[in-house]
Every structure is written in structure tokens, then in C-alpha cells.
Amino acid sequence: MATLTRKDAYADFPVKKVSLYFVVLGLISLSIGTLFGPFQALNYANLNLYPWLQKLLPFIKSYYQGLTLHGVLNAIVFTQLFAQGALLYLQSKEMKMLPLMGVAWAAWWLDLVGLVLAAIPLLTNDATVLYTFYPPLKGHPLFYIGAALIIVSSLVSVFLSVELWYRWKKQNPGKPTPLVSYMSVATWMMWGVAAIGLVVEAVVLLIPWSLGLLKGVDPLLSRTLFWWTGHPIVYFWLLPAYVVWYGLLPQRAGGKLISDPLARLVFLAFLIFSSPVGFHHQFADPGIDPFWKLVHTVLTMMVAVPSLITAFSIAASLEIGARARGGRGVLGWITKLPWDDPIVLASTLGAIAFIAGGAGGIVNASFTLDYVVHNTTWIPGHFHLPVATAVTLTHFGLAAVLIPHLTGKPLVSPGLFRAGIVLWFTGMMTMAIGMHTMGLLGVPRRAWISNIAPNLEGIYGHTALWMVLNGIAGTILLIAATLILYVLFATLLQKKRLSPEELPELEFAEAISGPEGRRSVKVMDRLFFWWAMALVIVLIVYMPTLIRIWSTFVSAPGYRLW
Amino acid sequence: MDKHVIEAYERGWMLFSLAMILIFLVFIGYTLSGYAFYVPDAARRIDPTTVRTGGFPKPHVEEVAPGKYQAYVIGQAFAWLPGEMHFKVGDEVTFFVTSPDVQHGFYIHGTNINVQVIPGEVAKVKTTFKRPGEYLVICNEYCGIGHQNMIGKIVVEE
Secondary structure, eight states: GGGGGGGGTTTTTTTHHHHHHHHHHHHHHHHHHTTHHHHHHTTTTTTTOOOHHHHHHHHHOOOOHHHHHHHHIIIIIIIIHHHHHHHHHHHHHHOOOOOOHHHHHHHHHHHHHHHHHHHHHHTTTTTTTTTTTOBBBOOHHHHHHHHHHHHHHHHHHHHHHHHHHHHHHSSSTTOOOOOHHHHHHHHHHHHHHTHHHHHHHIIIIIHHHHTTTTSBBBBBHHHHHHHHHHHHHHHHHHHHHHHHHHHHHHHHHSSEEEEEHHHHHHHHHHHHHSSSSSSGGTTTTTSSSHHHHHHHHHHHOOOHHHHHHHHHHHHHHHHHHHHHHOOOSGGGHHHHHHSTTTHHHHHHHHHHHHHHHHHHHHHSSSTTTHHHHTTHHHHHHHTTTIIIIIIIIHHHHHHHHHHHHHHOOOOOHHHHHHHHHOOOOOOHHHHHHHHHHHHHHHTSOOOGGGOOOOGGGGTTGGHOOOOHHHHHHHHHHHHHHHHHHHHHHHHHHOOOOOOOGOOOOOOOEEEEOTTOOOOOHHHHTTTHHHHHHHHHHHHHHHHHHHHHHTOOOOOHHHHHHH | OOOOHHHHHHHHHHHHHHHHHHHHHHHHHHHHHHTTTTOOEEEOOOOOGGIIIIIOOOOOOOOEEEEEEEEEEEEETEESSSSSEEEETOEEEEEEEOSSSSSSSEEEEEOEEEEETTHHHHHHEEEEOOSSSEEEEEESOOOSSSSOOOOEEEEEOO
């Protein structure tokens, strides 16, 4: 890290440094979490490489421990840290103002301390509870405390973004919030409402219980609080990628965003409709009234609309860019996109994967269809498209531009990077086909099937063909991850720096239809009001169920069964 | 491209999106009203520490009327009790499923019976077996180191 900390490099705009630290800590988490991915994929190819991995890393005891590390580090830590770094920087840059720098650094330190505390029991196999950590499986208290600190850090980021926006509004009375900042503030406000469930679960139930202060916890109550946060957390992962797609991608592609107010409407819809949808993860749960499950179904379907609008906006913006570069024909313009630009390549491939991911998501959210796929490999097959492909690829693309922009160091081996991106996309799509199909054929998710008891061997034999796809995908993804992470870390650790005039600029996209003089933009700009509405709606759809479960609290003692 | 052309396409796409979502919702409502017998109900809440000591019936299958059965099933680390159940084609079976320890998933392979088994809840779900054969009962929620081996069996005879 020594080369990162040259004191004067960030003096012109110190938010650069803290943003870089968030992004780099996120990439470090991802490097460790991703290491286990291929082993998971190979498990679903009926190849148990864990005994071999154990010789290399003796502290790894099982597939389930690897899976816990994979889920926690990739899905929870990497995504959050990237959001904290990228959104903070983009909003500050657009507003040309500094956030409260001391608070920003406090958030980073909270992340680091939380990550280290949670990592200890994860690595010693004392918290092999997967990233959903459903009680009564009971992990070491340090895991819950570390995870809680990471959530607290994310709430500090909510404060940072809103405070910066509020200060800007005071200094710019009557002006509409600039678009990227609007998207950033709406994302953080959404997360502020979404996180309440997990905060209550951790602080009121899990931490006291793991410390022995509570005899038992109510498993259904915990599950319900978990999914209060557990679905909108997906939008918390996704929206920073949308910020890149709306705010940067059109300009990188050589064109313009089609409509600024429409982009705002999309983020406003996410602010309001992201959270009251968690029961679509609990269709199979007894103890939740089907009426409320149906209400959540309707609201979940509504959240699909802003994503459908996004698909249109992004495709139209890319087409405008490509035609401006001389592209012709109904689809021929696609060849004129600047595919060598990391953001264009990675975001576009990510967005393509997201189309399939979104379609699958509508299946999962369909009340009566979900039972076909619930807790089968369809589910990880599904979420690797939006999260591990759309979001992660977009973050990779952004990192390849942002790291040189922040540090002044040129991207090492851009060709290798592009190869890594294409391979990552190929590997994930291949795996998605394998896992979706195996799910439809009834193979359970998160099961160490390559280590099944001898008397059960062959029960998933009917999926052998699709298992082959997982094996191929795991191998491709190992190569892809190696290439991408090599390029990003080699870029960070090199001594070479660009001269000021070579420094890559990061420009925000212009819109064909701007925000000026639009009444709708003024109404949408009242973000405190919309934030309060989001909170009211989530309380309406959750409180009847939560109060009913709480009033018949079941005290389940904890178990360590791994 | 002309701004007004884009805006017209944009409005069309938004209408299409909304219409599609509405049609999906109508289908969901239709299946709920007629076919979705497999949506689990909660029979009651239960103290999970009493499941093995009389709070829940001993795992068994009983015939409550000709061709109608009730099955009391416990999912525990790492087995289903009873481990094997026998029915005839056309039997209507109501399963009552609970757990004395951690969460499990009661999934009858090849059917839509897919229930989260949560300590503290007795889940109730009804089905009629239409095809003869051996159905695996697969635990599809992570429950610990032996999760992959938590497999039971239902045999449906002609």
C-alpha cells in the first residue's frame, strides 16, 4: 500500500484518496471471496476439490465454510465498499464539494475493523452460517459484531451523501440536484430504509443471543427481518451500477443519455418500491399470511418497471453513441461501439446478462411459480446474473477507469483486462445455463453434492450434462478472475505515473432532454418527502406481520452443526 | 435520431412494460384462486424444544378417511422422520412438518411441494400423488455439515 499513500497525490481533491481506499478494500475482499467460486462451481460438477484445497489452506474445513466466505466477502462486503467509494467520489466530483472527510474516513475504518472481526470466525470455521446466517444456526459473536459494524459503516455513508446533498442545496437554492448526485442520494436513502430490518435483527436478536444474553431467538421473526433488508440489498448492489450506466456509459459510448428526468424517475421508483418486497423470498414460509405475500408480489412486480425502463434508456443511449460514430443498420451500429473502453465493454456485457437475470427474477417473484425453483440451484444461477455479472462487471469496468483517474497510474495490460471481462461474461452465462437447468431438475442449492454419502451417490445423475457446464464455467471464471484482478492490482502497485495532461478524465453524460424548467424534476427533488414515503410504505406492509410474530415470540436455542 | 421519435418509442416501451407486469399479475391471481394448493399454511406455532418430547406427534402417517392421509414429519439434522412413506396413486396427503433444531427445506422432488421448515412453525401442505414412483424428499435449506445427505423417500404405488 506504500505506493498509494504518497501524501501530495490527492491534495487537490482529498475525497479521491478515501474513495480509492474503499474501492481497494472492496477488491481485496473480492479477491479472497472469488477464490472459492470455482470450487463451488466444481462441486456442482460433482468434483469435490475441497480435500485438495485443505492441503493448501488447512483452515478451510468444508464446502460450506468456503461458501460462507464466498457469499459474505463478495455479495455483502465487496458490493457495499464499492458503493461507498464510487458513489461518494462521483457525487463529490459532480457537486464540486467535499464530503465531511473525517466522517468518510471513520466509515472506512468501521468497514476495516468490521471486516477483520467478522473474518476471524469465518476463517476459523466458527461462523459457517452462510451469508443468510439464518438462526438457530449460531455463529461466533465476532461474526455478528463485525457484520454489524460493516452495516453501521454503510449507514454513515447514508449520512455522508445526504449531508453533502443538503449542503449543496443550501448553497444552490432553486437549482435541481445534478443527476448523478440525485441518483447517489436516492440510492443511499433507499438503503437507509432497507437496512432497518437487518439492524434490528443484529442488534436486538443476534448479537445478544450469540453473547448468551438471550436464551433463544425467533427463527421466523429473524428471517422476516433479514428479508426486509435481504431483497432491497440487491438494489443497493445494483443501483451503483445503474449510476454508471446512466451517468457515465452514454458519454463513454460517444453519445448522450436520452432523458434526465426519466433517469430520476427510475431512481425515485427504486427509493419507494425497493423495500416493501421481502416476502417474495418467503413464499415457502409457513406463518406469513398469503394476503401479505400477494401484496409483496404486486410491489415486487412494480420494481421490475424501473429496470425495464433502464433497459430501454441504456440501449437507446448506446445506439445514439454508436450512430454518432458512424454506425448503421438495425443492429449493425453495435459494431461501432467503442468496445476497447473498459466501461463500455464491461457495462454492456453486464447489461446483457441483466436481461436474462431480470426475466428469471420475475419468475422468482411470481407467487405461485416460485415453488418450482425455491432453494434449488436456479436461485444462485439467477443471482449470479444481476450481481456477479451485471454489477460486478460494471464495477470492474469502472475500476479500470477510476483507479487510473484517482491515482494517476496507467492501466496495466488493457488487452488482458478486456480478455478477462469477456471470459467472465462467458463463464457466468455458461454457469447460469447449467445452474438454472439443474434447479428446474430439482437439485438443491448450497449442498455439498460432490461429497454425498455413498448410498446416495447418483441421485442427481439426471443432471450430468448440465454439471459439465458448471465445471467448464468454473474453470473459465478462475482464469477470468485471475486476469482481471491481476490487471487491477498491478495497476495499483506500479510505480509509473501519468503526467497531468495524460490523466484520464471522468466525464458525466449529457442528456438530450435535460432537467431545466421541468415541474416533475422539482417534485422529484423533494427527496426528504419521498424518503419518508418509502419508510411509511415499508412499515405498512411489514408491521402487521412483525407484530403478530413478535407477540407469540418463539425462543429457539442455537446450534452449531458444521 | 430525432428526440420526438425516441420519446414515442419510450412511451410505447413503458406501456408495454406495465401491460406485461399486469398480465403476469393476472396469471398469478388466477393460479392462486384455482390451483395453488401447494402454498403452505401455518398450522400453529410450537416451542421447538418440545417437538421431540410430546409437543408434536411422533413422526407417522395415519389414514383419517378412505384415501385421505395425514403425515406428521420431523426434519432434523440430518434426516427426515419418517425416512420413508408409502402412498397409493390418488391418495390425498396433508403433511404437517416441523423442526426441533435448525431450518430445513421440505422439497418433494418433481413436485411443487417446497416448504421452508422453520423451528417454531408447524407447516401444513396438502397434495395428491398422481403418478406412481419413488419421490426423493430433499432438504433444500442449509442445515449443517451433513445437509447434502438429508434425503428421505416417498413411494407411491399403483
